Amino acid sequence: MASVDVKKCNDNTKSGEKSKANAKSGEKSKSNAKSGGKKEVKKETGLGLSNRKDENFGEWYSEVVVSGEMIEYYDISGCYILRPWTMTIWEIMQAFFDAEIKKMKIKNCYFPLFVSPGVLQREKDHIEGFAPEVAWVTKSGESDLEVPIAIRPTSETVMYPYYSKWIRGHRDLPLKLNQWCNVVRWEFSHPTPFIRSREFLWQEGHTAFATQSEADEEVLEILELYRRIYEEYLAIPVVKGKKSELEKFAGGLYTTSVEAFIPNTGRGIQGATSHCLGQNFAKMFEINFENVKGEKAMVWQNSWAYSTRTIGVMVMVHGDDKGLVLPPKVASVQVIVIPVPYKDADMQAIFDACSATVNTLNEAGFRVEADLRDNYSPGWKYSHWEMKGVPLRIEIGPKDLANSQVRAVRRDNSAKVDIPMVNLVKQVKDMLTNIQQSLFDAAKLKRDACIDVVKTWDEFIEALGQKKMILAPWCDEEEVEKDVKARTKGEMGAAKTLCSPFDQPELPEGTICFASGKPAKKWTYWGRSY
Numbered sequence: 134m135a136s137v138d139v140k141k142c143n144d145n146t147k148s149g150e151k152s153k154a155n156a157k158s159g160e161k162s163k164s165n166a167k168s169g170g171k172k173e174v175k176k177e178t179g180l181g182l183s184n185r186k187d188e189n190f191g192e193w194y195s196e197v198v199v200s201g202e203m204i205e206y207y208d209i210s211g212c213y214i215l216r217p218w219t220m221t222i223w224e225i226m227q228a229f230f231d232a233e234i235k236k237m238k239i240k241n242c243y244f245p246l247f248v249s250p251g252v253l254q255r256e257k258d259h260i261e262g263f264a265p266e267v268a269w270v271t272k273s274g275e276s277d278l279e280v281p282i283a284i285r286p287t288s289e290t291v292m293y294p295y296y297s298k299w300i301r302g303h304r305d306l307p308l309k310l311n312q313w314c315n316v317v318r319w320e321f322s323h324p325t326p327f328i329r330s331r332e333f334l335w336q337e338g339h340t341a342f343a344t345q346s347e348a349d350e351e352v353l354e355i356l357e358l359y360r361r362i363y364e365e366y367l368a369i370p371v372v373k374g375k376k377s378e379l380e381k382f383a384g385g386l387y388t389t390s391v392e393a394f395i396p397n398t399g400r401g402i403q404g405a406t407s408h409c410l411g412q413n414f415a416k417m418f419e420i421n422f423e424n425v426k427g428e429k430a431m432v433w434q435n436s437w438a439y440s441t442r443t444i445g446v447m448v449m450v451h452g453d454d455k456g457l458v459l460p461p462k463v464a465s466v467q468v469i470v471i472p473v474p475y476k477d478a479d480m481q482a483i484f485d486a487c488s489a490t491v492n493t494l495n496e497a498g499f500r501v502e503a504d505l506r507d508n509y510s511p512g513w514k515y516s517h518w519e520m521k522g523v524p525l526r527i528e529i530g531p532k533d534l535a536n537s538q539v540r541a542v543r544r545d546n547s548a549k550v551d552i553p554m555v556n557l558v559k560q561v562k563d564m565l566t567n568i569q570q571s572l573f574d575a576a577k578l579k580r581d582a583c584i585d586v587v588k589t590w591d592e593f594i595e596a597l598g599q600k601k602m603i604l605a606p607w608c609d610e611e612e613v614e615k616d617v618k619a620r621t622k623g624e625m626g627a628a629k630t631l632c633s634p635f636d637q638p639e640l641p642e643g644t645i646c647f648a649s650g651k652p653a654k655k656w657t658y659w660g661r662s663y
Contacts, residue, residue, distance in 0.1 A: 180516040185454050190397045195326070198448060201457040201521050204326050211324035211331035215441070218521065221465035222444055223334065226362055227313065230336065230439075233358050237351070239309040239338060244291045246315075248283040252290050255417050261383060263287065266318040268331075284317045289384075289410075289436060292339050293418040300432060302423045303343055308432075309351075311338040327445025328402070328663055335440035341420060341432040345411075348433040352389055352407045355437045359391045359405035362439065367447045368460040368572035369393055370580050371404050372658060374632030379614050382436070386411030392631045392658065395449045396579045399600020401631040401662040402446055405439035450576050457522025458544055460572050461565040468494055468561060469518045470503040470539075473511050473530035486529050490539060490557065497558045499565070519544060524568050525561065545571055586638075593647050593659070597621060597628055602660045604638075606653030608646035617648050617659070631658040 182200065184193040198204050205214040215223070231241070247270070263286040270282045285291055292310070300308055313336050320329050327333075338355065342348045356373055363369045371391040381388035391404040414420070415431040424430045451458040461467050470490050472483045487503045494501040504514050511528070518526060526542040533539055537554045541561070545568050552560045585596040586604045596603045607613070607630075614630055621628040633655050644653045 180513065180520060182454060182456065182520075186397060186452065193454075194449060194452075197452050197456050197520075198326050198445075201448075201452075203444070203448070203457070209331075211320055211329075213326050213330055215334070218465050219441075219444060222447075222459075222463045223441060225463045226366055226443065227336070229366065230358060230362065231313075234311055234338065234355075237309070237354065238307075239311050239340070241312060242310045243312050243314065244288055244295075246285055248285050248291050250281060250283060252294060253283050255290060263318065263383075266320060268317050268319045286316055286318045287436075287438075288312070288314075288316075288337055288339065289414060293414055293420060293434075296339075296341055296432075297418050297420045300341060300420055300422050303425050306343045306422060306432065307340060307347060309338070309340040311336055325445070325663075327441055327448070330441075333441050335438050337438040338436060340435045341415075342434070343422070343424060343430070343432065345409075345433045348409050348435050351435055352409050352437070355435075356389050356391065356405075356407040359407065359437075359439055362443065363391055363393065363404055363446075364573065366460065366462045367443060367450075368462075368569055368576060369404075369446060369450050370573065370577040372632060372634050373636075374634040374658070376406075376632055377609070377611070377614055377630040377657070379611050380630055382406065382408040382410075384413050385409065385436075386413070390632050393446050393450070394580050394583060394602045394660075395446070395663075396583050396600075397449070399583070399602075399661060401602060401658070401660045402442075403631075403662065404443065404446060405437075407437040408435060410434040410436055451572055452522070455516075456520035458572070459522035459524060461524040461569050464522065464524050465500065466502050466518075466521075466523050467499050467565060468501040468525045468527055469514075469523045470501065470527045470529065471511055471514050471518075472503075472505060473528050473533075475531050478531040479534075483529055483531065483534055486534055490527060490529065490554075493557060494561060497562070499561065515542075525564055543568060545575075588644075588647055590647055593628075594621075597660070600661075602631070602658060603628075604634075604656055604658055605647040606640060606644045607633075607655060607657040608649050608651040609633075609654040609657075610649065610651070613646065613649045613651075626661045628659050628661055631660055631662060633657040 182193065182196050184196055186193045199206070201218065202216050203219045204216060207214055253267070267286055268284045270284065271278055296308060299305065315332055315334050317332050319331050324330055340351060360371055360373055363371045371393050373391055374389065376388040376390055385408045388406055388408045390406045393402045393404045395402060412431045412433060414434055420432045421429055422432060447460070448457060451460070470487045472480070472487050474480055474483065484505055487505065491501045491503045504518070515526065522544060524544050526544070528540040528542065538551050539554065539557065540549060541552050541564060542549050543564065580602070583600070583602050584604060585601040587593045587596055588606060593603060593605060618627040618629055638656050640653060640656060645651065646653045
């Protein structure tokens with residue numbers, strides 16, 4: 134059995150991890166679940182969250198991802214079991230993204246998990262950013278390995294030696310590969326389910342082109358797919374933009390990203406990134422080709438990825454004091470059907486109506502289940518499925534049976550409506566479409582209310598103290614960004630650039646940088662971030 138050694142970390146327990154994370158936004162405290170404290174559960178069901186989203190966001194988040202049956206804690210710190218409720222969401226996003234990149238002639242592959250030290254060190258600027266988080270296999274059984282083997286934190290150095298082998302001439306280009314895999318980054322600060330874990334799932338695309346223009350075009354195509362994942366599937370508004378030189382991917386030419394914002398914590402979060410790597414990796418790994426003129430040239434490369442972090446952002450943005458709130462497009466179960474028994478009611482007829490409703494909606498293409506368990510009350514079931522975030526609940530009782538109707542209850546706003554059975558499919562479709570759009574609109578309204586446009590340092594500091602996402606004119610100088618970080622460093626974390634949006638507001642002539650007083654070159658979003 135191989136063993137893993139992580140420098141500076143011998144922690145295989147949850148002890149230090151939890152106390153730190155609870156202060157920010159992370160790990161679930163077991164003692165909280167046992168102690169009761171401010172626990173507010175529904176007396177009739179025994180269900181409910183101990184923490185409120187607005188009062189203790191970190192504990193609320195940790196509680197809701199477990200109570201909503203998304204994850205389970207594992208006995209290795211920073212690692213989590215992804216339960217079926219989570220994996221369905223991941224698979225739905227995967228199906229969308231995989232189909233779209235196949236239209237772009239990108240093909241799937243798989244490279245090994247392990248990296249030799251020699252290869253890892255070939256691109257020093259790149260790996261420097263990952264070095265503290267690299268886990269190493271040092272033993273096999275009781276024997277020390279002659280040469281330790283790294284576990285991939287990302288796959289540039291794994292894949293590119295073989296790109297060098299496979300690419301010889303211009304007819305071998307473009308080479309466009311993607312892999313769906315796991316990576317390991319041994320996080321030391323505040324492991325948080327989905328947001329910062331030591332192992333996570335992602336896709337990573339690695340492409341090579343003959344020209345920079347081809348690479349530039351693909352960077353933006355992929356970024357648009359990431360926007361669609363967030364806005365069309367997860368119902369989360371994002372900003373598309375370019376990272377600063379200080380925040381770009383180490384070793385790359387430039388980085389683009391989609392940036393989300395968590396109003397409850399006042400923190401930005403990098404949603405997904407699409408990088409143009411330029412020719413730096415081509416130089417390091419000797420990825421050369423003979424161009425159409427018969428001359429030796431270096432390829433232009435991109436890499437791009439999104440991960441299970443997307444799911445954590447969804448929970449943070451949409452969840453409420455009842456638990457998860459899932460957008461219909463990604464919900465494992467879009468509609469839950471619950472029988473409502475009454476004294477002397479014909480329960481078999483009610484159960485049959487529930488089953489018929491499920492069949493009708495499933496045949497129409499919806500993801501629908503019935504909860505026919507007879508050892509739980511309807512009230513308990515309502516709370517249970519609300520906790521799990523199911524977008525729409527259908528109740529069927531004796532009156533509904535008599536009137537050939539069902540009662541539908543929305544998870545997002547608790548609105549109730551009676552639907553005639555003859556209109557069931559159309560009205561359920563309309564309601565789910567409306568829920569999806571309403572979640573996005575509500576999230577955008579909250580996000581936009583947290584954006585402050587500032588022009589001076591004093592305004593910047595005031596907005597930062599109010600947990601805002603700040604849009605400010607900037608001179609685009611690395612030293613100025615470093616200075617802003619240094620001047621805002623504190624318990625809550627320093628402010629930094631999130632991205633410079635592609636959609637730039639007008640920058641009047643003579644506008645000065647909020648932080649340096651030098652001429653401003655662009656508008657840039659700033660804030661604290663995860």
